Amino acid sequence: xxxxxxxxxxxxxxxxxxxxxxxxxxxxxxxxxxxxxxxxxxxxxxxxxxxxxxxxxxxxxxxxxxxxxxxxxxxxxxxxxxxxxxxxxxxxxxxxxxxxxxxxxxxxxxxxxxxxxxxxxxxxxxxxxxxxxxxxxxxxxxxxxxxxxxxxxxxxxxxxxxxxxxxxxxxxxxxxxxxxxxxxxxxxxxxxxxxxxxxxxxxxxxxxxxxxxxxxxxxxxxxxxxxxxxxxxxxxxxxxxxxxxxxxxxxxxxxxxxxxxxxxxxxxxxxxxxxxxxxxxxxxxxxxxxxx
Amino acid sequence: xxxxxxxxxxxxxxxxxxxxxxxxxxxxxxxxxxxxxxxxxxxxxxxxxxxxxxxxxxxxxxxxxxxxxxxxxxxxxxxxxxxxxxxxxxxxxxxxxxxxxxxxxxxxxxxxxxxxxxxxxxxxxxxxxxxxxxxxxxxxxxxxxxxxxxxxxxxxxxxxxxxxxxxxxxxxxxxxxxxxxxxxxxxxxxxxxxxxxxxxxxxxxxxxxxxxxxxxxxxxxxxxxxxxxxxxxxxxxxxxxxxxxxxxxxxxxxxxxxxxxxxxxxxxxxxxxxxxxxxxxxxxxxxxxxxxxxxxxxxxxxxxxxxxxxxxxxxxxxxxxxxxxxxxxxxxxxxxxxxxxxxxxxxxxxxxxxxxxxxxxxxxxxxxxxxxxxxxxxxxx
Numbered sequence: 243x244x245x246x247x248x249x250x251x252x253x254x255x256x257x258x259x260x261x262x263x264x265x266x267x268x269x270x271x272x273x274x275x276x277x278x279x280x281x282x283x284x285x286x287x288x289x290x291x292x293x294x295x296x297x298x299x300x301x302x303x304x305x306x307x308x309x310x311x312x313x314x315x316x317x318x319x320x321x322x323x324x325x326x327x328x329x330x331x332x333x334x335x336x337x338x339x340x341x342x343x344x345x346x347x348x349x350x351x352x353x354x355x356x357x358x359x360x361x362x363x364x365x366x367x368x369x370x371x372x373x374x375x376x377x378x379x380x381x382x383x384x385x386x387x388x389x390x391x392x393x394x395x396x397x398x399x400x401x402x403x404x405x406x407x408x409x410x411x412x413x414x415x416x417x418x419x420x421x422x423x424x425x426x427x428x429x430x431x432x433x434x435x436x437x438x439x440x441x442x443x444x445x446x447x448x449x450x451x452x453x454x455x456x457x458x459x460x461x462x463x464x465x466x467x468x469x470x471x472x473x474x475x476x477x478x479x480x481x482x483x484x485x486x487x488x489x490x491x492x493x494x495x496x497x498x499x500x501x502x503x504x505x506x507x508x509x510x511x512x513x514x515x516x517x518x519x520x521x522x523x524x525x526x527x528x529x530x531x532x533x534x
Numbered sequence: 535x536x537x538x539x540x541x542x543x544x545x546x547x548x549x550x551x552x553x554x555x556x557x558x559x560x561x562x563x564x565x566x567x568x569x570x571x572x573x574x575x576x577x578x579x580x581x582x583x584x585x586x587x588x589x590x591x592x593x594x595x596x597x598x599x600x601x602x603x604x605x606x607x608x609x610x611x612x613x614x615x616x617x618x619x620x621x622x623x624x625x626x627x628x629x630x631x632x633x634x635x636x637x638x639x640x641x642x643x644x645x646x647x648x649x650x651x652x653x654x655x656x657x658x659x660x661x662x663x664x665x666x667x668x669x670x671x672x673x674x675x676x677x678x679x680x681x682x683x684x685x686x687x688x689x690x691x692x693x694x695x696x697x698x699x700x701x702x703x704x705x706x707x708x709x710x711x712x713x714x715x716x717x718x719x720x721x722x723x724x725x726x727x728x729x730x731x732x733x734x735x736x737x738x739x740x741x742x743x744x745x746x747x748x749x750x751x752x753x754x755x756x757x758x759x760x761x762x763x764x765x766x767x768x769x770x771x772x773x774x775x776x777x778x779x780x781x782x783x784x785x786x787x788x789x790x791x792x793x794x795x796x797x798x799x800x801x802x803x804x805x806x807x808x809x810x811x812x813x814x815x816x817x818x819x820x821x822x823x824x825x826x827x828x829x830x831x832x833x834x835x836x837x838x839x840x841x842x843x844x845x846x847x848x849x850x851x852x853x854x855x856x857x858x859x860x861x862x863x864x865x866x867x868x869x870x871x872x873x874x875x876x877x878x879x880x881x882x883x884x885x886x887x888x889x890x891x892x893x894x895x896x897x898x899x900x901x902x903x904x905x906x907x908x909x910x911x912x913x914x915x
Binding site: 269317318341342343344345346348349351352353379380381383384394395396397398399400401402405422424425449451452453454455456459475477478479480481482485486487488489490491492496497501517518519520 | 640642643645646647660676677678715718720745746747748750751777779781789790791792793794795796797799800801802803804809812814845846847848876877878900901902
């Protein structure tokens with residue numbers, strides 16, 4: 243079992259004829275993901291390494307029964323691509339694109355919610371259910387198959403923790419990158435809720451960073467709604483206030499959104515927080531061993 | 535991107551929010567001329583991207599043209615919380631009866647826009663929120679409805695705006711919301727929003743932040759960026775498209791991925807070192823990218839050792855190792871460097887570096903080990 247992406251996934255890749263889009267669509271397909279279609283306006287009839295290209299997402303849904311979309315179009319067209327996917331009835335949209343204007347997301351978020359669709363990202367590495375499906379840019383070879391859920395706002399940091407778990411012979415049910423923007427679709431709580439309900443997940447590692455208060459809200463959710471144990475890691479203790487640390491959403495505003503506040507909130511709700519990625523992985527190994 | 539007061543006020547004017555007449559200048563002589571032209575007592579205000587200007591002596595007046603020149607002379611070049619005042623804003627002084635506050639913020643937690651209004655203006659809103667939260671009227675705006683007149687009325691009633699000022703206050707709120715939406719702002723704050731003895735409302739200050747990711751829609755605002763206000767490394771980084779934040783320590787840090795680099799800063803601090811910077815080189819394999827990143831990082835003379843922390847995902851560590859070697863051939867690196875490679879093809883990558891064994895290059899396997907090593911090298915060199 244896994245969450246978000248799995249054996250039922252029928253993927254359409256928006257922006258498939260671009261350099262990144264074609265590379266990752268092919269890579270995801272080669273991993274075993276059921277990539278059924280690509281979309282690039284005015285390029286219907288072409289194919290990318292055997293993946294048929296359509297003009298619209300609606301066509302890809304009608305012809306190839308796509309139920310999941312991966313968005314690889316440039317930032318100024320990405321919001322439009324997400325609207326198109328949701329309008330066409332796609333259930334899960336995974337947006338890799340970085341640099342979408344925040345106001346575009348402000349408009350888009352309530353639309354996605356109202357339509358009952360699931361949006362992962364933007365500015366995220368996607369989701370990987372090891373051995374089953376990979377949608378996005380996560381390097382699958384780093385991770386093992388197993389029963390630990392991993393949810394993170396960051397890419398490489400997550401790969402680091404996943405690799406340390408793999409070194410300890412522990413694998414993952416699903417790895418979910420929720421994205422580094424101020425407004426993203428699925429938040430920590432949404433993903434934790436799915437892991438809690440997933441019979442294939444026995445433990446969750448949550449990787450947060452400075453900015454916003456998602457981690458603090460997640461801490462309360464974990465304490466009140468989860469029986470699955472959670473361990474955490476937070477990056478950005480050395481970040482100065484008012485500076486964007488790479489990710490558009492990684493910014494301490496005034497005194498809000500500090501790593502220390504997040505760590506205290508999590509620990510205050512009984513979640514252990516590692517001081518380094520290595521220690522976080524060790525905490526996960528210990529917690530997993532205690533599950534018996 | 536944060537805007538200076540005078541830039542925010544330019545946008546206010548564009549959207550019809552009343553502001554005082556004024557002019558931005560960068561010499562004392564121009565300050566005098568501006569004061570003469572305005573023909574009335576003026577305020578002389580340091581233009582810096584930080585709060586606390588008044589306390590630091592960066593706001594003077596009301597002043598005559600003579601006094602304006604003297605004040606400008608004192609303020610220009612002044613260091614205010616680490617920001618040097620290179621321009622002053624000269625504006626007609628206002629008679630102030632009362633001070634209000636209004637703001638429009640991008641509330642990422644609620645995923646909606648938050649509007650706040652209070653008659654307790656002129657002080658930090660955090661202070662008001664702490665001492666007298668009941669005095670702040672606030673509401674969230676659904677982006678699908680936008681800011682409607684009833685929103686403005688509700689805020690004014692809840693904040694206790696006097697009846698004869700309601701029309702003006704509601705108008706300013708609506709215009710500020712329009713400015714916020716149409717300029718892709720993350721923050722539009724008017725504090726204080728003053729009431730003159732004649733009952734006129736006017737924005738006496740501005741705090742304005744525009745979304746960096748939306749600047750392509752607003753070339754006029756993008757052109758407002760003051761590259762000279764950045765320190766030398768940050769300016770160089772911006773010009774070369776490197777994601778860099780200056781800190782004040784001695785360990786230079788490069789890595790691939792924002793989260794991993796933030797984590798590297800923490801781990802270096804945990805090992806007793808002080809990070810000199812944040813630098814995300816992205817994919818990080820290409821020699822060109824590494825050279826550019828290293829040039830920015832090494833232009834900071836405080837850097838005494840460098841940690842290059844890479845986790846290879848799709849980018850393979852052997853490619854990164856070759857990129858590092860090429861970069862080192864093209865650069866004159868005088869400080870010791872620790873390269874830590876983990877992830878895809880890490881063994882091959884470390885072997886390539888070990889075999890080439892350039893002087894001053896140390897190869898590490900783990901993040902913690904690399905941090906300890908670089909901290910020792912920074913201390914010893």
